[in-house]
Amino acid sequence: MIKLGPGAVIGILGGGQLGRMLAMAAAQLGYHTHIYCPDERNPAEQVTDRLSRNCYTDEAALIKFAKQVDVVTYEFENIPVASVEILRQHVPVFPSADVLRVSQDRLQEKDFLNDIGIDTAPYKAVSTEIEAQEALKIIGFPAVLKTRRLGYDGKGQAIVKNSEELPKAWAKLNSHEIIIEAFIPFDMEISVLAARGQDGDIKCFDPAENIHKNHILDLSIAPARITPERRQQAVAIARKIVAELDYVGVLAVEFFVSSAAPIFRVNEIAPRVHNSGHWSIEACPTSQFEQHIRAICGLPLGDTSLYGRAEMKNLIGDDIHDMDLYLKDPDANFHHYGKKHARPGRKMGHVTRILPTVK
């Protein structure tokens, strides 16, 4: 177990809004941050002490970075595992390369979950269109084809309602590493942000209910509008996942919730802070960002109870131009990620409202 005090330098791979909010949480606790990101004018560099603008595969730059920091973490799971393998020879990296490997591959991820007795949608990995046709006979229709790697926000996915639709979907995904999942009707999508410290202590945030628009998260509501008993069950599953992974840091677990058994199916896990937990900045004594920093620095985990009912709305693309409306709303906490251009589909900021629980 490593314990880092204020003044230590936290290296963060990735310079997006998650890296930005991690850097601000780290600063509040007295840490320096060093952002490693190839992108020019990335959101995190505006609030960090030090910056390396290098490729994730530049071995010499990675080693130099590793020697300048006391611990490394990352803000997104598409960092090459090989890069983390290089870094870990010089500096502790949390979450571990093993966790990263599992979460980068939908097949390994689902195999892991099923192995520890956690339900997912039925699935099958295929590498040719012929294998896919065979798999669909077992999985049934509608089904979802997903690339095993590098998918996000609905990208790398295609729904097939019958076998005639397969060729087009197959061509669209253009990959030989495909997983076919049964399309599961569900009542609600929720997520649990779970944190595990280096000492094995686990603390979870209340499950959030997630509502998507155009395959992008639109709204997170915490706590999710399911019974307290159901919320406890979801938290128990998230606790099991971080414990089984020997995880260190914050991890997001996305669930589909159905009225019929199995009530909870895990859709995916993300080894990082997550968009569906941004409300924790204002709604909890400890935010998901501070919690992640506490975990990787060997500090005690913080309290995650809710001050009140929280609603987080993503501001996508032109939504950001409604800024003045939110600034005038006494209940709204407005966050702008410092991105210059409001391209369609781009996450530009978010707004959190806290309402008293009695409402």
Add this chain to the structure above:
Amino acid sequence: MIKLGPGAVIGILGGGQLGRMLAMAAAQLGYHTHIYCPDERNPAEQVTDRLSRNCYTDEAALIKFAKQVDVVTYEFENIPVASVEILRQHVPVFPSADVLRVSQDRLQEKDFLNDIGIDTAPYKAVSTEIEAQEALKIIGFPAVLKTRRLGYDGKGQAIVKNSEELPKAWAKLNSHEIIIEAFIPFDMEISVLAARGQDGDIKCFDPAENIHKNHILDLSIAPARITPERRQQAVAIARKIVAELDYVGVLAVEFFVSSAAPIFRVNEIAPRVHNSGHWSIEACPTSQFEQHIRAICGLPLGDTSLYGRAEMKNLIGDDIHDMDLYLKDPDANFHHYGKKHARPGRKMGHVTRILPTVK
């Protein structure tokens, strides 16, 4: 009126913890910050986009800085007025040079307050020890001698209980710009953080009760434990001050509160965010730091209502080493200013607790 949108650059004179927390608030709203500070390894440079490490009196550096930013503000009132006069020729500066001039001189400050009908302790300006002896005959004992300029945290002050104590006090202060104030017994010290926008809108935070230890703020409690009516009266005085000054930004007003009339006497004003308002980060929808950024950028002022009763404790010198205690306390929000050495009397961080108002 200037209105700056996200992406604009806010120049901040001063790189201490106030500049640091201003920079983080500015980043949350999507602004870039440029810290101007002569000190090596200052707390604010860890969270800012750009940095000028120059003297406050370096005219060429000031002009260069002014041309790189869209607005300038400051985190402490001992910036030379001449420097602000240079800057304002190139870029808007809030609060104004006029306000700065008044607040830098205890005599001008008290004259201004009395002129607009606000009570202070009785006072008299003197420049020689003989004048001081004469003034003390009118002011009476005990009295407080203060240097007119550059005092803070009890520095530049001496109490005299009788005329025999004057020579020593006079020698200690070693200045020809002295103000002698009557020593007013008081029940409580409170402060009001008032914000005024460029459009003249005024919003005040709840008055905080301030408890000092060794002449340094130890504890701020919001709302101050006086009647709601008294709190309104204090807020009305603060509103009057920012209105009369045509002020833009956040200003702190410190009061002595007595049971006998005049109930409120203003002790001093500070044209900036203030230590006694740090609880607003967690306890209010809009913090004093965000409010100041909103005001100087021409955004609408935010809501300042309290989520609950707030207590802010300063961590001075070695207090910071109790960090783990605070991290384990579920009600505590811990802030470390990123300073390396915990020298005695140095403000190293603070802790805010929010308790439900029903308690």
